[in-house]
Amino acid sequence: MVHDCEAEVWRTKDGRAWRIGCRAEIAWIDENTPSGLAITSAIPPVFEAYATLEFPGSGDHDSSSEREDPDRHNASVLSVLSEHTAAQPWWLGYLEIGDDTDVVFRDAPKVRTRIGWEYVLIEAGPEQAGVWREDADWKGVLPDLMFPADHSWLVSTLWDDDWTCIGGSRELVDAFLAHPDLRHRVREVDPSDSDATPPGHTAI
Numbered sequence: 001m002v003h004d005c006e007a008e009v010w011r012t013k014d015g016r017a018w019r020i021g022c023r024a025e026i027a028w029i030d031e032n033t034p035s036g037l038a039i040t041s042a043i044p045p046v047f048e049a050y051a052t053l054e055f056p057g058s059g060d061h062d063s064s065s066e067r068e069d070p071d072r073h074n075a076s077v078l079s080v081l082s083e084h085t086a087a088q089p090w091w092l093g094y095l096e097i098g099d100d101t102d103v104v105f106r107d108a109p110k111v112r113t114r115i116g117w118e119y120v121l122i123e124a125g126p127e128q129a130g131v132w133r134e135d136a137d138w139k140g141v142l143p144d145l146m147f148p149a150d151h152s153w154l155v156s157t158l159w160d161d162d163w164t165c166i167g168g169s170r171e172l173v174d175a176f177l178a179h180p181d182l183r184h185r186v187r188e189v190d191p192s193d194s195d196a197t198p199p200g201h202t203a204i
Helices: 023-030 070-083 170-178
Strands: 009-013 016-020 049-054 090-095 118-124 145-148 154-156 163-168 186-188
Touching (some): 023 090, 023 145, 049 170, 070 170, 163 170, 170 186
Antiparallel strands (some): 009 016, 016 118, 049 163, 090 145, 145 154, 154 163
């Protein structure tokens, strides 16, 4: 079932109710991300700076096992985002890529993009982003889509990519580039580049 925005939908978890997002919440993304290999296929061209962040263990990096630890990676990503975000709700999007996908609320209506991808979109925050997905498959536990209510940044992991695309302020991207546990897997990307695929990776 697709959430058409005609009425609010809520689901209960952790002792409280959470609002389920409809297509209106992602229209600003969906209507400004054409198909292709540029970073603007994942992130609208509205931000000061852009970068890609490879998943732990997905590339040939000479790094300590500590820095490649998925839990450390997740905590670092959420820490950087939280430090550069005013107090407000975040939208967390979980992409359904098969019957076994952990989308947190299996029975919740989904938002469907123009190319047919379906997400369960939930208004929550960084605490939930780090723990709600229980099935830590190769993509990890973080949501496939994250952005704050004010749209000041966007983090998006597309269907089969083993990296995440980031758009935000100059300060946010600089923080990723400088983070000791992330910087060896972060690469700044020019939005005018036709292919944002990190070296050694393949876009599917």
